[in-house]
Every structure is written in C-alpha cells, then in structure tokens.
Amino acid sequence: MTSDQDVNHPFAVPSLAILGGGPGGYEAAMVAASMGSEVTIVERAGLGGAAVLTDVVPSKTLIATAESMNRSIDSTELGVSFNADDGDVKTALRADLKLINRRVKLLAREQSTDIRRGLEALGVRIVIGTGRLLDGRTIEVDRGETKEIIKADAVLVSVGAHPRELATAQPDGERILNWTQLYDLDELPEELIVVGSGVTGAEFASAFNGLGSKVTLISSREQVLPGEDSDAAAVLEQVFERRGLRVLSRSRAQAVERTADGVIVTLGDGSKVTGTHCLVCVGSIPNTTDLGLEAAGVELTPSGHIKVDGVSRTSAPNVYAAGDCTGVLALASVAAMQGRIAVAHLLGDSVRPLMLTRVSSNIFTSPEIASVGVSEADLDAGRYQGDVVKLPLQTNARAKMRNVNDGFIKIIARRGSGTIIGGVVVGAGACELIFPIALAVAQKLHVDDVANTFTVYPSLSGSIAEAARRLHVHM
Secondary structure, eight states: OOOOOOTTOTTOOOOEEEEOOSHHHHHHHHHHHHTTOOEEEEESSOTTHHHHHTSHHHHHHHHHHHHHHHHHHHGGGGTOOOOOTTSOHHHHOOOOHHHHHHHHHHHHHHHHHHHHHHHHHTTOEEEESEEEEEETTEEEEEOSSOEEEEEOSEEEEOOOEEEOOBTTBOOOSSSEEOTTSGGGOSSOOSEEEEEOOSHHHHHHHHHHHHHTOEEEEEOSSSSSSTTSOHHHHHHHHHHHHHTTOEEETTOOEEEEEEOSSSEEEEETTSOEEEESEEEEOOOEEESOTTSSTTTTTOOBOTTSOBOOOTTSBOSSTTEEEOSGGGTSOOOHHHHHHHHHHHHHHHTTOOOOOOOGGGOEEEEOSSSEEEEEESOHHHHHTTSSOEEEEEEEGGGOHHHHHTTOOSOEEEEEEETTTOBEEEEEEEETTHHHHHHHHHHHHHTTOBHHHHHTSOOOSSOTTHHHHHHHHHHHTTO
16 A cells, blocks of 8 residues: 555545554554545454454353353242253253354354455455564565565554463463463363463353353452452452352462373462363463564563553554553453544544543453442542442342342442542443443533433343432432
8 A cells, every 4th residue: 555645734634554453453444444544454363353363252252151051050040940850950051162162263253254344345455464564654564475565654553462371381272271272172171270360360260160160260369350349359259159169369370280181280389289271361462572663663661562642652653553562451442442543643533532531341250340430449549539339239129030149330429529430330231231330431420410310120220320329418
C-alpha cells in the first residue's frame, strides 16, 4: 500500500497499515476503512489473533460448557431429576473433552472467518505473514517464499502477547500445559493442578472443576484473584470449597516435573503435589521482540511493553499501538477501544482519551465476577471518598427462583455528590448485569437516576436499583 497523501492535509484520508489482526487491529481496521482510509492488515496466524484463536473465544466456549454442567447439577433443587443409578447427579453427567474441544476450535475458526469477511467487505487488504517495522511508515512482511514492503501514512502495532513460561516448568503439550494447549487434549484431566490464581488460572480451575476434573489451584497469595474485589474473591473461594476444588494459598510452585503417568509440582517449602496434568498460568509476555520497534523509535517499558499515551500514540511519529502489547489492561475490549481511539486521532475525528476508570471487566468463573470503575480498595487507600452498599443475591426473588445462592450486587457512590463511580456484580450473568452500572459510571449518573428507573420484577437487575435506593439515605 502506497500513498502520496500529506497526512496533515485537511482533506486527505491517511492510509493505515496494521501489524496484528487481533481485537485492537481488526476493530481499528473496520473504523478506518469505514471512514475512507486505505487499510492493510498484516497477520501471521489468522484474523482475530490470539483472542479469537487461542484465548478468549476458546476459553469462554469451554467455560460455557462447564457452566451448563454446573446448572444441571444444581437443578436438582428445582425438582429436576436424573436417572443416576447411585442417585448422584454428577455420575449421570460426563464431559467428552474431545467433542468439547472440537466445538471450541470450530467456533474459533468460524469467528475468525466472520471477522475476515467483515474486513474484506469494507475493502481492507489482508496480508498473511510475519511483519516487522523498517521505519514509522514501512512494514516488511515475510510471506515464506516472498517478502513484501507495505508503506502507509501511519502504522498501528497490535501484536498481542503469549503465555509466560517457567524455566522449571516447560510445557510439553501433553501433561504440562499452557492455556493455548488445552484444546488439543482428547481426555479430561483426571487430576489437574493449576499454577497461578489470577484471572486465567481461576477461570480454568473453575471450568475444569465444573467439567469433572479433580482440581488443585496453587496460589502464591493469601486469596485467589489478587487485585480483585476481596468480597468477590471470598465468595469464589467458598464456592470452590463447596464444589471440591482445593486451593493451596500462600504456596509458590518452584518446578513441575513430568512422571510416567502424571506430574509432580514442587512447592517453595519443598512439599510436592501430584496430579495427572498441570496447567501453568503465570502471566503473559508481549510479542514485541524482533519487530523493529527500537529502530522505528518506539519506546518500550522494562517488561517489553510498548509505551502509549491516552490516544494510543507511541513515542514514534505516525506509530500507534493497541492491545496486550501495550500492557495497559489485558482485555479484548480495551484493545478494541485503543484501536478505535488511535484511528479517531489519526483521522481527525472526535476522540476521547482512554479512561481506565470506565473500563468494565468480567472474570468467567462460576460464579462470574464483574467490576467497573472505582473499587472498595481505592476507598480504603484514600484515593476516593465514597459510600458502598452490597446486596446479596440470596434476597432477590428472581435469584431464588433460579436457585442462585452465591453472589451480590455492590455499588459505590461518591460521597457528597451521590454520583455512581464503581460497582461489582458476582453471580450468574454478571457480565451482562455490569452494563447498567458501567453506563452509570461512564455517564456520571446519580444514584437516584438509577433508583428511579423502572426494572422488571422479578429480575436480578432489580437488585441494582435497590442498591442505588439504599445509597440515597447515605447522602
């Protein structure tokens, strides 16, 4: 792609080359193309990137299957029975991991194909190959037998990240695994040890527990999900214990060794944990090596992430970056927003800098944990002054009907003004229920605005309005 346009000409539409076809890349491409820009995406694996092919879409598909099993088991309280010879519902249910993973991979491929079709319909040129920057406006693409030079007025780098590995726990794809290798298993792990209790570790521990594996979660911290709402983490740990998932807190895995028929995990105190498989979830590393970033003038952090400002600009003129490679927040929604912001800035459209206090996120454990805005930890640290109301879902009529016993709605309002500044939802469908709270945070709604909005009765969202009503008396 070449362009003789002056990027500063008021009537010129700058051309854009995108390195990486994940959420940050393809969302930026769609917006730019729809605004008349000439766009080329360079992607080495497939459209959607790791988020679609090996991370978000596959993992949440697997988790959805596990959740269906959990609901089936819990449905006995609703009067639903299963023909189990021993009377145990769990023995009447079986997860066929080979079929599950076949569906997981199929959905990932379908989603990738849908993204490609959408881009092509907008006129985006897609180049499959490995790209690197030659300068701030030029990408060299290795396509195997040939190489191609792509020039544009601006470049967006959205290359994602890959699983971090331990030198003493190298994955083999069979017994010792990272999260991209789970979908090649044909048999459900009988005894799965999960190393790491962050979001990824907690999600997979919850999922495989739901599918029927005996799971041990090794956490180096006092509580699972460090950095998340402590009340939410406590609920999750209670559910884990009730469902037979063992959590080893304040334990650090030093090494993972493969045996003839399983694995041995050695902890920091010298004790050992045995299982049939081990999943290592100890963070991720940005895919920023050998991309020509330094030569192009793009500054990196000590961790290898690309430094960006609020409108996704790097330190190099005409070079933007989005997604996990920036280290801002490892969320597909944030990557997509960074990409859209970059395009808006490049094309001179109205743009608002990324505001992390408005980012909503969800942890797809069972129960789910969603949050947005200011946290209770922020209040405790004195960064904000606010009032908090937490309502357990056990008191919600709809939750009782659905036999939902775990979870709560929490809303945080700014002290004095009554503006909603944060919230947490724990329970089934938390990823959906967080949206009205996120909307309130983004639009700076008063608690009375939410409290006086009609909700359906009975509904889980009714507890959001109820929490807002209770905050009124705190003003």
